[in-house]
Amino acid sequence: MLEKEEIKFEKTVIVGIITQNQTEEKLSEYLDELEFLTFTAGGEVIKRFSQKMEKPNPKTFLGTGKMDEIHHFIKEKDISTVIFDDELSPAQQKNITKIFGECKVLDRTNLILDIFAQRAQTSYARTQVELAQCQYLLPRLSGMWTHLERQRGGIGMRGPGETEIETDRRIVRDRIALLKDKIKTIDKQMSVQRSNRGALVRVALVGYTNVGKSTLMNTISKSEVFVENKLFATLDTTVRKVVIKNLPFLLSDTVGFIRKLPTQLVESFKSTLDEVREADLLLHVVDISHPDFEDHIASVNQILQDIDSIDKPTIMVFNKIDAYKPLVIDEDDLMTERTSKHYSLEEWKATWMSNVGEKNALFISATNKENFEEFREKVYEAVREIHITRFPYNNFLYPDYKENHSEEKE
Incomplete structure (x- = not known):
């Protein structure tokens, strides 16, 4: 029974856009690669979605109609994760998460970071991956506190919410500084090792x-x-x-x-x-x-x-x-x-x-x-x-x- 649970894949949909700089054929190639990345991370792509646009919507990446179509499909097929082929801005990720509710919203960068986190074996690789994750996470922290908005009607709830976000930002910044120092130390050791190779x-x-x-x-x-x-x-x-x-x-x-x-x-x-x-x-x-x-x-x-x-x-x-x-x-x-x-x-x-x-x-x-x-x-x-x-x-x-x-x- 345990083995069956280990190979269970998350039901996923992937999303991309066709623009002047990215043809339909090129998008198909990118989505093929994104599907392979998803498989590597432990997901199963159920469907691909694409839309032709001049440029991504700054609020939700896609147009309203296409977002509704994806949302309906997510509910109907019980999809757990939506992955976008391009990097989402913090605002886009926050707005899309609001629309899709409990469904996880990831972009290509987040997916690659997740694969790197799975694959990192040594302390050095894990440190490098964690640094990259923290740098990606820092500007997106405000979007992770959307659950506080439900409590915002109560007196005094807005202040603690903001304070908690700032506290988290400080923790992440301190962690980034610590990881950078750790990498510098390991770099010096590796530089010595390289010089000792003769x-x-x-x-x-x-x-x-x-x-x-x-x-x-x-x-x-x-x-x-x-x-x-x-x-x-x-x-x-x-x-x-x-x-x-x-x-x-x-x-x-x-x-x-x-x-x-x-x-x-x-x-x-x-x-x-x-x-x-x-x-x-x-x-x-x-x-x-x-x-x-x-x-x-x-x-x-x-x-x-x-x-x-x-x-x-x-x-x-x-x-x-x-x-x-x-x-x-x-x-x-x-x-x-x-x-x-x-x-x-x-x-x-x-x-x-x-x-x-x-x-x-x-x-x-x-x-x-x-x-x-x-x-x-x-x-x-x-x-x-x-x-x-x-x-x-x-x-x-x-x-x-x-x-x-x-x-x-x-």
Whole structure:
């Protein structure tokens, strides 16, 4: 009986809007991702709602008619949670909660924070997530005290209500300051740990969430990093020493990126992203079987831009070639599914993708170890080049180095 209760999903509806900047097709992609996020958090999406608008309603995000439609559906189907694809302002969240009554109202940011809270395993990750939650919560505290409004008719009730909100704000602000100090202390410790790793070349796995970074990490380093087909399976950065041929280097698996990543998380996880900042080489892993992989590449590049890491040497690793199934038109003009068996590595290399990153691209399957020898060779060459640049006279590992670089020295 207990097991059945554990896998019981919350009945949920998800909501988004179509605007001039967000087409119906783009919204569909975002809602697909939001549904996967909801599943990861423990919810089951019963229905999607959308509305075409020039811009969100500043009071209730959606128009009155659409809000009534959702409210009626919530009551009829006994829905427990409504999730909006965009971040709601504190006023919007307060007004929508009034309309929907007991039904929980969340936005994309709140949902991602909840998933991070579930996934955080170490004290450091939990501290980072709690900081992000407090920063998100602070401007929304007034909306959490709507139950006091029912008592506002009584003499003296308004004052204590306001006092209690202010008290909570002070508690949250103090908590934020405490968490920031705690993170600074841990950051110093981690900075010392990074400096103690010596002069080994550092390689970081980056990419969108759920693209197979942890699987790749396990395959390369023969370690057992947690892997699951859900978003944000990995929050804590894992670092392993890897040796390819006779060359050692450090490989780190970092938190996955996502579109519309909450600013609170970017702020609180900046220290985790130090592994990316301090890396000598990035392996940008892409799930080539995902229909939106080009958008994923752009999202990751944007976050790399934000943390000043876009110009680092990068190898594009197109993963999951075994799962790639595009639709093509056959001789009878019928849409059929073309499996990866029709694609050889030569065909992959003939696509535009092989030219991404100055032709520094690879096509692999981390699960099946397909094309893994070429992957290892390319990583080895890149690490070797960095190692030689760092230690120009320590070339005992590379007997051909002196010959190949004698002209450069002259």
